[in-house]
Amino acid sequence: MDLQVAKKKLGLKERYALMTRGLGWETTYQKMDDVFPMDTFEGIKIHDWEAWEDPFRLTMDSYWKYQAEKERKLYAIVDAFAQNNGHLTVSDARYINTVKLFINALAPLEYQSHRGFAHIGRQFRGVGPRVACLMQSLDELRHAQTQVHAISNYNRYYNGMAEFRHHFDYMPYLQVPRSFFEDATAAGPFEFITAIGFSFEYVLTNLVFVPFISGAAYNGDMGAMTFGFSAQSDEARHMTLGLEVIKFMLEQDPGNVPIVQKWLNKWTWRGVRVLTLVAMMQDYMLPKRVMSWAEAWEIYFEENCGALFRDLERYGITMPPCVEQVRKERDHLSHMAWSQFYQGRGTNDFHTWLPSAEEMDWLSAKYPETFDQYYRPRFEYWAKLEAEGKPFESAGMPMQCQLCQIPMFFTEPGEPLVLAQRHRHHDGEQYHFCSEYCAEIFDDEPEKYIQAKIPVHQIYQGKQFPEGTDPTAEGFDPAAAVGAFLRLDPASTGNFVGSQDEANFNMWRGLTRSND
Amino acid sequence: MSRTESSVFVALQANADTRELVEAILADNPHAVLHEDPAMVRISAVGSLSVHAESVSERIGRDYDLQEMHINLISLSGHVDETDETFTLSWAN
Numbered sequence: 001m002d003l004q005v006a007k008k009k010l011g012l013k014e015r016y017a018l019m020t021r022g023l024g025w026e027t028t029y030q031k032m033d034d035v036f037p038m039d040t041f042e043g044i045k046i047h048d049w050e051a052w053e054d055p056f057r058l059t060m061d062s063y064w065k066y067q068a069e070k071e072r073k074l075y076a077i078v079d080a081f082a083q084n085n086g087h088l089t090v091s092d093a094r095y096i097n098t099v100k101l102f103i104n105a106l107a108p109l110e111y112q113s114h115r116g117f118a119h120i121g122r123q124f125r126g127v128g129p130r131v132a133c134l135m136q137s138l139d140e141l142r143h144a145q146t147q148v149h150a151i152s153n154y155n156r157y158y159n160g161m162a163e164f165r166h167h168f169d170y171m172p173y174l175q176v177p178r179s180f181f182e183d184a185t186a187a188g189p190f191e192f193i194t195a196i197g198f199s200f201e202y203v204l205t206n207l208v209f210v211p212f213i214s215g216a217a218y219n220g221d222m223g224a225m226t227f228g229f230s231a232q233s234d235e236a237r238h239m240t241l242g243l244e245v246i247k248f249m250l251e252q253d254p255g256n257v258p259i260v261q262k263w264l265n266k267w268t269w270r271g272v273r274v275l276t277l278v279a280m281m282q283d284y285m286l287p288k289r290v291m292s293w294a295e296a297w298e299i300y301f302e303e304n305c306g307a308l309f310r311d312l313e314r315y316g317i318t319m320p321p322c323v324e325q326v327r328k329e330r331d332h333l334s335h336m337a338w339s340q341f342y343q344g345r346g347t348n349d350f351h352t353w354l355p356s357a358e359e360m361d362w363l364s365a366k367y368p369e370t371f372d373q374y375y376r377p378r379f380e381y382w383a384k385l386e387a388e389g390k391p392f393e394s395a396g397m398p399m400q401c402q403l404c405q406i407p408m409f410f411t412e413p414g415e416p417l418v419l420a421q422r423h424r425h426h427d428g429e430q431y432h433f434c435s436e437y438c439a440e441i442f443d444d445e446p447e448k449y450i451q452a453k454i455p456v457h458q459i460y461q462g463k464q465f466p467e468g469t470d471p472t473a474e475g476f477d478p479a480a481a482v483g484a485f486l487r488l489d490p491a492s493t494g495n496f497v498g499s500q501d502e503a504n505f506n507m508w509r510g511l512t513r514s515n516d
Numbered sequence: 517m518s519r520t521e522s523s524v525f526v527a528l529q530a531n532a533d534t535r536e537l538v539e540a541i542l543a544d545n546p547h548a549v550l551h552e553d554p555a556m557v558r559i560s561a562v563g564s565l566s567v568h569a570e571s572v573s574e575r576i577g578r579d580y581d582l583q584e585m586h587i588n589l590i591s592l593s594g595h596v597d598e599t600d601e602t603f604t605l606s607w608a609n
Binding site: 011012013055056058062066069070073206209210211215217218225229232233235236239240243247290291303304306307308310311314 | 522523524525527529553554555556558583584586587588589590591592593594595596598599600607608
């Protein structure tokens, strides 16, 4: 890029003040409390909105200029990718399953985030945060659009992506990210921005868009590399906004400290549970590996969040108690998750496979305390069953945690062979949880979480059959009816080995290397 | 716990736009460490890290607006302090 920089008459700080704060006013014929009815009910007290310090002093005119430049770069690469059959340059076709997870699980969250920030951008009475939320809302819409656009180049050739909107609404495993976001958007504006700015941006996107996208580049995926890094260039601004809001709340009133601490505890745990999917992408789904989940965790959680919590100590904030359990689960997470998806592979919209001998050696080296002891024997046993022609696949549906909605496969912290289960009773009903921390979040707001639509419950209640289905008809096949409702294409499910995607990729790649 | 020294970092796309920017940051922050990963670089530093517009301008042969960094920025950590001349990341402990 070669932008000419015009000499400006005002300094950055003055320019920024005029272009943001200068746009707001105190209302006269309506009360401010009536105009901004939502920024008080959570109990957060703000005495002086003017004390807000904007981390990035980006004014609207600069914002448009730089975002336009990002888009030009992105679309140049996306077009080159499509024109050169970029999908055939990836390391191997298994990689494409990470792209499927991306479009089904993550791109819809960008859209949810767009809606959430558009909402709270209206609700804060301070002008600085309102302008920042407006920009973030536009960024998130851009991310959803560019991800859908870039991934459409894969959808033309491979299965499992075409129904991403329907799948995000109903597919059981996708209710994990969806419920995370709906929990946040159903909260007040301060909790929303803590949840998304801290948990989603600072913790989650750093782990998705940085090591994972670097891994995508390493696997030859120019398309994912460009939309990933282009999105993350905005996230740097977003996470800084989130941290600024946290700092602002803590500085405004000592009574805000326990409320913010409660949210940080809750959303650290919620974010880490959603990261289970990313852990598995990092360790099992990238054919060429850059760094293990555990290594990425050390940099982007232990170092980065450690620094943040040390920084917040001066306000009386402490590291969330759940971090102790998170550390114990670090070396188990990706293995447990991949095992679960492998066993339930008939009901996913992407393919799974058993790790090769070489991949298992890599996992042993990266997870010396856990892989050989607890997980290698399972994969070797399943490989033996596959070789004997009787592969194992679970026939039933798993029990899901009422809170995070992940199937209850987690083991007790420090006891990797004991299944973890917690239960609560509320209003005559029993609810099940994967962990003490999910149960504690429930205890704080049971009326909210009893409303969760747990996918397996929905299926058992007969709510996930196509309209007009008669379950009493002779020969009724409930599994087929649920598959039809979910618009689950059998070609997109099951084992990667022997799939249509594998066959097509090999044939097309073969054609690029011969004249036949 | 507060005995541990906190690091800040900035992650940038590895491309023709950022070559001189990375050079300038490393020259201006002798305590910084460069980590090279596929398609990206991450520069971390204990305490704080500063980017000076002038230092980048000298290397690219034209005026540099620090906000141009947004185009190739991947991620960062630490509190941001931004003026026309300098962009600084730091933790307050």
